[in-house]
Amino acid sequence: MKVYVLVPAAGLGRRMGASLNKQYLTLADRPILAHTLALFDGHPRVDGIYVISPADEVPFCRREVVERYGFVKVLGLVAGGAERQDSVRNGLRACAAEAEDIVLIHDGVRPLCPPVCIDTAIDTASRVGACVVGVPVKDTIKEVEGGMIQGTPQRQRLWQAQTPQAFRYGLIRDAHERALAEGWLGTDDASLVERLGLPVAMVTGDYRNIKITTPEDLLLARAFLASSEGTAR
Numbered sequence: 427m428k429v430y431v432l433v434p435a436a437g438l439g440r441r442m443g444a445s446l447n448k449q450y451l452t453l454a455d456r457p458i459l460a461h462t463l464a465l466f467d468g469h470p471r472v473d474g475i476y477v478i479s480p481a482d483e484v485p486f487c488r489r490e491v492v493e494r495y496g497f498v499k500v501l502g503l504v505a506g507g508a509e510r511q512d513s514v515r516n517g518l519r520a521c522a523a524e525a526e527d528i529v530l531i532h533d534g535v536r537p538l539c540p541p542v543c544i545d546t547a548i549d550t551a552s553r554v555g556a557c558v559v560g561v562p563v564k565d566t567i568k569e570v571e572g573g574m575i576q577g578t579p580q581r582q583r584l585w586q587a588q589t590p591q592a593f594r595y596g597l598i599r600d601a602h603e604r605a606l607a608e609g610w611l612g613t614d615d616a617s618l619v620e621r622l623g624l625p626v627a628m629v630t631g632d633y634r635n636i637k638i639t640t641p642e643d644l645l646l647a648r649a650f651l652a653s654s655e656g657t658a659r
């Protein structure tokens with residue numbers, strides 16, 4: 427069984443509001459995306475990585491990130507699509523995996539994932555077929571419509587989904603193709619498997635494994651990295 431990683435990094439980072447796509451913003455001494463790729467390039471159980479980049483940024487990403495930082499496990503750069511789901515599907519179509527191999531999908535802008543979460547995701551997906559790394563929510567969550575609270579879901583049942591999300595390749599490839607055929611758009615990959623009624627495990631991740639989405643996330647990531655708790659490299 428081989429392990430492949432798809433790294434979607436084809437978003438435009440609108441919520442970050444920077445002039446440069448956020449995956450190329452500097453965190454400590456290198457682009458965010460270089461930190462993320464290092465997590466997998468240096469992981470002994472990973473066989474190959476595909477980086478998914480905006481079509482017109484593929485040469486820049488290859489030169490400024492993959493070649494510049496010497497990543498040796500990157501098997502290909504793939505052009506992304508309009509939505510994250512389109513980008514991941516393009517990556518799945520390009521991936522050389524066999525049906526029983528494990529594919530991890532990890533956001534290019536989550537540079538602080540501890541290696542133990544990668545191991546847990548691989549082991550759990552090998553057993554169950556599909557798994558999500560996540561953390562229990564800390565705040566009380568409200569459902570709101572038109573400025574008015576509609577309900578308060580039981581917090582004990584609520585988890586924040588992070589990445590990596592790990593799957594048997596055949597399972598996630600088929601789930602993505604079915605979602606496309608049926609016009610279904612999800613905000614993560616696991617939801618495409620859940621909608622088919624198939625089991626997906628949740629495994630405990632790490633509160634430092636943040637997705638860099640808005641400017642304050644960059645401040646947090648810098649603080650985590652600067653502290654001895656930073657786990658990026």
Ligand SMILES: Nc1ccn([C@@H]2O[C@H](COP(=O)(O)OP(=O)(O)OP(=O)(O)O)[C@@H](O)[C@H]2O)c(=O)n1
Binds near residue numbers: 507508637
């Ligand atoms: N069409 C897209 C959209 C997103 N992503 C990637 O999916 C990850 C999570 O997406 P998000 O944080 O929402 O990034 P953006 O879409 O870039 O942000 P925004 O929604 O603020 O524009 C990021 O690594 C992003 O590059 C992608 O590969 N293709």
Ligand SMILES: C[C@](O)(CO)[C@H](O)COP(=O)(O)O
Binds near residue numbers: 586588615
């Ligand atoms: C996949 C994900 O990172 C899990 O939290 C998230 O759903 C991506 O969402 P976004 O809409 O691309 O920010």
